[in-house]
Amino acid sequence: MKTKTPHTPLILVSNDDGYDSPGIYALVLALRSLGEVVVCAPATQQSATGHAITVQMPLRARPVSRGRHFRGWAVEGTPVDSVKLGVTTLLDRKPDLVVSGINHGMNTSINVIYSGTVSAATEGAILGIPSIAMSLGSHALDADLRGAARFAKTISRIVLERGLPAGTLLNVNVPAVPPEHIAGVEITRQGRSTWDDGFETRADPNGKEYYWLFGEYVWDSDPLADDSALRRNSISVTPLHYSLTDDRLFSDLQSWNIPGKKR
Amino acid sequence: MKTKTPHTPLILVSNDDGYDSPGIYALVLALRSLGEVVVCAPATQQSATGHAITVQMPLRARPVSRGRHFRGWAVEGTPVDSVKLGVTTLLDRKPDLVVSGINHGMNTSINVIYSGTVSAATEGAILGIPSIAMSLGSHALDADLRGAARFAKTISRIVLERGLPAGTLLNVNVPAVPPEHIAGVEITRQGRSTWDDGFETRADPNGKEYYWLFGEYVWDSDPLADDSALRRNSISVTPLHYSLTDDRLFSDLQSWNIPGKKR
Numbered sequence: 469m470k471t472k473t474p475h476t477p478l479i480l481v482s483n484d485d486g487y488d489s490p491g492i493y494a495l496v497l498a499l500r501s502l503g504e505v506v507v508c509a510p511a512t513q514q515s516a517t518g519h520a521i522t523v524q525m526p527l528r529a530r531p532v533s534r535g536r537h538f539r540g541w542a543v544e545g546t547p548v549d550s551v552k553l554g555v556t557t558l559l560d561r562k563p564d565l566v567v568s569g570i571n572h573g574m575n576t577s578i579n580v581i582y583s584g585t586v587s588a589a590t591e592g593a594i595l596g597i598p599s600i601a602m603s604l605g606s607h608a609l610d611a612d613l614r615g616a617a618r619f620a621k622t623i624s625r626i627v628l629e630r631g632l633p634a635g636t637l638l639n640v641n642v643p644a645v646p647p648e649h650i651a652g653v654e655i656t657r658q659g660r661s662t663w664d665d666g667f668e669t670r671a672d673p674n675g676k677e678y679y680w681l682f683g684e685y686v687w688d689s690d691p692l693a694d695d696s697a698l699r700r701n702s703i704s705v706t707p708l709h710y711s712l713t714d715d716r717l718f719s720d721l722q723s724w725n726i727p728g729k730k731r
Numbered sequence: 732m733k734t735k736t737p738h739t740p741l742i743l744v745s746n747d748d749g750y751d752s753p754g755i756y757a758l759v760l761a762l763r764s765l766g767e768v769v770v771c772a773p774a775t776q777q778s779a780t781g782h783a784i785t786v787q788m789p790l791r792a793r794p795v796s797r798g799r800h801f802r803g804w805a806v807e808g809t810p811v812d813s814v815k816l817g818v819t820t821l822l823d824r825k826p827d828l829v830v831s832g833i834n835h836g837m838n839t840s841i842n843v844i845y846s847g848t849v850s851a852a853t854e855g856a857i858l859g860i861p862s863i864a865m866s867l868g869s870h871a872l873d874a875d876l877r878g879a880a881r882f883a884k885t886i887s888r889i890v891l892e893r894g895l896p897a898g899t900l901l902n903v904n905v906p907a908v909p910p911e912h913i914a915g916v917e918i919t920r921q922g923r924s925t926w927d928d929g930f931e932t933r934a935d936p937n938g939k940e941y942y943w944l945f946g947e948y949v950w951d952s953d954p955l956a957d958d959s960a961l962r963r964n965s966i967s968v969t970p971l972h973y974s975l976t977d978d979r980l981f982s983d984l985q986s987w988n989i990p991g992k993k994r
Contacts, residue, residue, distance in 0.1 A: 518784070519845055523778060523779045523944055526941040526942060527941065527942045528942070548845075552928070552930075553942055556930055557929065581973050582782055587781065594844075622990055626987065626988075630987070636977045652993045653989050653990070658974060667790070667815075667816055667820045669820065678789040679789060679816055681784070681786055705989070707977040708976065710841075711921060712843060712844075714971055714972040717896055720970075721918045722918055726889060726916050727885055727916070728913075728966070729917070730917050
């Protein structure tokens with residue numbers, strides 16, 4: 469694919485809802501004045517795929533466009549596949565920014581772990597590119613995307629100017645309210661809200677059992693939590709990394725009596 | 732499923748290679764003297780699925796056994812599905828320990844992010860159960876599993892006695908050498924080794940392009956890294972959590988000029 473001048477920022481847009489979702493379309497339109505926007509997104513819905521990649525099978529990608537401003541590739545794989553294939557193979561230069569979203573549904577607290585939207589941005593960070601995940605606090609396909617789209621442009625412009633430290637990304641969640649009802653922007657931490665979940669056991673028409681996931685969300689009340697900002701109708705901006713070492717337990721383990729342990 | 736007395740520890744064993752892999756069989760045999768061992772593992776190979784869960788489709792599970800000591804369920808889903816369905820639905824009491832593995836292939840550094848083996852243990856931790864991921868530094872199906880099996884028993888016994896802090900898990904990697912060549916046990920950090928990867932572009936018999944992932948591993952030289960311990964033929968024990976907030980950037984962001992930012 470031909471690109472413009474070397475000084476035009478190249479922005480790779482991905483998501484986990486698939487290249488044909490309303491959220492990614494709104495995101496592309498919001499970012500187009502900041503540079504050249506190219507989509508590399510899953511061909512089909514990939515919610516809750518986490519950081520899955522395709523290693524045992526080949527990937528396919530086909531060029532797609534939606535109107536004048538939306539062009540790129542639909543990748544028959546996961547969100548992480550889409551970003552990895554886009555950056556290493558489909559694009560002819562390294563993107564200056566990866567933005568994933570706008571996801572239909574919030575990606576806060578424990579949801580971050582399961583989120584394909586966040587994983588697409590994480591993969592951007594792994595590949596050394598400043599990256600942002602954008603999610604909306606509503607699953608409704610007709611939810612008001614304007615606030616999220618506007619802030620996507622604002623934060624993308626700032627990140628293009630300032631960059632982000634290596635190995636970090638921003639996880640942005642926007643309340644699903646009209647822009648004039650958004651209370652502000654808050655820097656937050658990944659919350660500790662959890663799913664109290666289980667499976668409903670049902671029988672199929674042949675009498676064979678199957679299980680369907682359901683769950684109730686248990687909100688973290690910490691005022692610094694991403695979820696708490698959303699509940700105040702604020703936009704939540706959480707800095708994330710993928711360095712998972714637990715430092716406290718690292719220290720504690722030194723004193724454990726493990727046979728063969730050195731030092 | 733009937734269980735023994737309430738005082739017998741219940742150990743849920745899972746993996747990402749599938750319930751019929753050599754690694755999970757060796758793990759079940761290694762742990763059986765510590766308590767009641769029940770398998771809830773994917774019906775098919777699920778490597779590199781990350782923390783994917785199945786939300787849009789129902790799950791199915793069927794009882795499986797392999798000889799006298801190996802019994803449980805094959806779940807038609809991901810490693811995380813298997814643990815979640817096992818803990819919430821298939822088992823009739825809460826397990827005292829979740830052990831995932833023994834994976835055929837190391838799960839160190841960046842590989843932790845993509846790993847279904849680690850994600851199964853992470854899901855155990857999310858569900859409030861002390862959890863351990865066990866991986867072997869070789870992909871060979873006939874690799875020497877004895878060292879990993881022995882240490883799985885050792886560390887499982889210790890964790891059953893001591894527990895683990897909430898929200899943490901142990902990620903264990905064992906060198907693929909005969910037990911007598913294992914140099915010891917080291918407490919390590921998640922390393923910063925990376926994949927220098929790309930996709931090979933090929934044409935199918937009809938001339939249509941497809942892409943296949945390949946990569947070269949770039950080793951972290953930090954002596955405290957998980958990978959470094961493995962290279963010294965030591966067993967690596969890394970404490971992990973799933974709290975992804977980057978604290979340094981959290982502080983820095985307070986000084987960023989973001990329109991609408993509070994405080």
